[in-house]
Amino acid sequence: MYRVEPVAERQTLADLIRGKSLGRDLALIIGFSLFVALTAQIAIPLPWTPVPITGQTLGVLLTGAILGPRRGALAILLYLVEGLAGMPVFAGMTSGLAKLLGPTGGYLLSWPLAAVLVGWLAQRGWDRRIPTALAMFCFGNILIYAIGASWLNIYKDTFGQISVMWAGVYPFLPGDALKIVIAALVLPGAWALFGRNER
Template sequence: MIEVIMSRKGILYDVLLILGGSLLTALSAQIAIPLPFSPVPITGQTFAVLLVGTLLGSRRGALAMLAYLGEGLLGLPVFAGGRGGLAVFMGPTAGYLWGFVAAAFLVGSLAERGWDRRIWSAAAAMFFGNGVIYLFGLPWLSYFLPGSLSQVLAL
């Protein structure tokens, strides 16, 4: 009986952490600087994704990002500019959004291996996580912008 209660508390704890991570990401998305030359604004999302992955670990961090995407897919205004809905997943920023899941998983995995214990290794983990976001985002964005992938990166 005690094990059942403890496991339920553990699940509730995990759910609250995952929802908290998705909420932090949603709030950070509202910090947005539109760029006149690109359909992708500078937002606080990237920082939140990397922080959530580091704090929650690989599984919970990735699940928090999946929850965040699910909230947006349901139409909640969780994305930059208060946007939500299926149209965002068809637009130029969708690749970055999917990259959030992989980046949170990677950074969380590196944190689980102790990369978050020193400033230089933590910075390296964040750098790699940011690279993963670009790895997903840039090819998708290139469908919406003219030019090569390197030109898209410049934008």
């Protein structure tokens, strides 16, 4: 008789912390929401676009990869709630509903979805080898660009004659490529360090 072997539990790096509990998960969600807030303060404004260069995409993608899809999305949603509540967690120590509804709102709203995508792939072992980690983070970044630039297109009359791609995608490619490489080196390295580098 054919017997189906049980499927091993899908894990992310956060699951290696001993003792599963609601308290642990809440601490991770709150901690990573604050981590994204810190990466938001690495901000360089560009004169021709309302979209600044920030470290946030690195924070968002690592949050999804380390926490997994559910906790990762919750951490990013908590970050957005913190900003809506008036905490200065958005880029440039800003906050408020105007940020979420303004030209850069699409990028902010894309982040929970990017965390879900990256976290889902990480649960399936994409974060354990450099080539698949690179692909995983590229997919997350493409999703952010797609939603962010589409939203930015609504505001194209507010930033002059340049195209939406020059306002919301092209200037950010070199920095995002560097962030993706950093993240794709960190995650497999962390798995190797913990001796869990198998799918």
